[in-house]
Amino acid sequence: MYDLVIIGSGPAGLSASIYAKRAGLNAVTLEQNPMSGGQVLNTYEVDNYPGLPGINGFDLGMKFREHADKLGCEFMEAAVQEIKTVEAARREANQKEEGKAEMKAASLPENRKMDSGFIVATDQEEIKTRTILAAMGATHAKLGVPGEEELTGMGVSYCATCDGAFFRGKVTAVVGGGDVAVEDAIFLARACEKVYLIHRRDELRAAAVLQKEVMSLPNVEILWDTVAKKIEGSDKVQALVLENVKTGENKVLAVDGVFVAVGIIPSGDILKGLVKQDENGYVLAGEDCMTSMSGVFAAGDIRKKKLRQVVTAVADGANAVTSVLEYLNGVK
The missing domain is CATH 3.50.50.60 (FAD/NAD(P)-binding domain)
Structure with a gap:
């Protein structure tokens, strides 16, 4: 015993x-x-x-x-x-x-x-x-949106350091606003052509030093007050459907990968x-x-x-x- x-x-x-x-x-x-x-x-x-x-x-x-x-x-x-x-x-x-x-x-x-x-x-x-x-x-918590489960492993990931290398030179989106999300965006920015950081609020929750770094990166764009509604694609991720929580406006973002970091x-x-x-x-x-x-x-x-x-x-x-x-x- x-x-x-x-x-x-x-x-x-x-x-x-x-x-x-x-x-x-x-x-x-x-x-x-x-x-x-x-x-x-x-x-x-x-x-x-x-x-x-x-x-x-x-x-x-x-x-x-x-x-x-x-x-x-x-x-x-x-x-x-x-x-x-x-x-x-x-x-x-x-x-x-x-x-x-x-x-x-x-x-x-x-x-x-x-x-x-x-x-x-x-x-x-x-x-x-x-x-x-x-x-x-x-x-890892999930978004719970259509397409997430179906496309996990085909462009949807919960680990930027594990899967980021597959998206070199491509366009990716990170969903979240805490330390992990911002760290993921910083990491992906080193290899990706463009990184979108999707956050549902008008300010990040990450540590100040991380916020300063991510905001200094020319290929990272932060979309404030925005949530993911759907991930689209057949055998791979092709787009991310977004909604502005303040205006209700919807938009479709063409991306190759979606990295989920929502807690x-x-x-x-x-x-x-x-x-x-x-x-x-x-x-x-x-x-x-x-x-x-x-x-x-x-x-x-x-x-x-x-x-x-x-x-x-x-x-x-x-x-x-x-x-x-x-x-x-x-x-x-």
């Missing part, structure tokens, strides 16, 4: 892996994808991580993983399908085997006398653990019913990363907090393991 199962291998999960290993915990980090690093892998440049100014996001993610590997942290590539408390698993087993003296071994933790802990069911195996750290991060959605579906979440799905947990369920902790972008950046995710990972240690010392 593990002391800690960390779900997710982004900055928060990798930080927690490192701290757990150094603390002597028997821990494993589950990663659904074969590449550690989370969303930072899709960031062209990270200019606000102390000590590593201007580092490529992919390189930073690899450095995190290399650090964890150097310490001998355990990783498992597996998709989590369900999380149950040992108590709930025991109740279910009792119901299935009502009237029998013995329960199926697969439905029970190895130590049948243990009255706390969790069973994490994955597509590989069932894992028994005393505590869980949810660090699954978040996924993130927490990846916390497997936690529903287990811990308290807000109306958007973010896990309610304080700076100690403790959730409403004893023994379950949350770190990184999945946690409800003011600032979601690499540095705060790394801090969450460290804080979470500190709380895990305190919890285990109280229940062992």
